[in-house]
Amino acid sequence: MTQSHKIPNETRLERGKRALAEIDGEAGEKVVAALADIAPDFATYLLEFPFGDVYSRPGLNTKAREIATIAALTAMGNAAPQLKVHIEAGLNVGLSRDEITEIIMQMAVYAGFPAALNGLFAAKDVFALVAEREAAVA
Template sequence: MTSQSGEEDDESRSPDGDRLARGRARLAEITGRSGAEVMAALGEVAPDFARYIFEFGYGDIYSRPGLDLRTRMLATVAGLVALGHARRELEVHIGSALNVGASREEVVEVIMQMALYAGFPAALDALLVAKEVFAARDAAPAPEDAGRSDGT
């Protein structure tokens, strides 16, 4: 589409397009995935909601200065533990915390700390999610081995 000034309207030239691109890049940096599955999963029911996740969540909030990604992800894990009803997101964000440099011990300590504020049931559930995330990582092939099919 062409604007009144004769320039091409382009998603990447608009402020929202910048937020979307920045959000997609930040999500990929944190999770190691593009987020295309989120867009596809919500595409039929709420495509705008998926865009909001990218633009606001990752393009604005996760891209702010002031905290490094490791600290942001540990804070996110704490918040999700406190909610007590976000298992899917907790699983993703525990993995993301590990992706950006948090140790397993730090993740466990953050979850245990939340027992004081979110209660023991929420912390227990979160520790079991962390155990599953850790086990899945231990079972996954190393990145350099992922493409091998000869068993070496």
């Protein structure tokens, strides 16, 4: 999603919901739904700020944004659930499994081997889940 994809008079929330659906698909919708009973306002913030404002900015396409997000979450080393959502988002926006693996391996240089190992195991889980879904559809 880029500036050219903004719809006139679209609210931040509407833009965020659209961006979330395009980028994270079902995985992102599950995160928002999981917040409904504990912090619905936080779900709104999640939709409006990162997706309605930041992801919708011009300058980077969604593929580049997901590369940065996967790298950052891997480097954090303690955000496996969020990393898994964004690994799946990376696949949704056109990153290959090999590219995602390389992004995560690159983080060993800057964040250390434990963070990269955690990221690789998160990727392995996501790739297996996606493969199961693809096999069920075929």
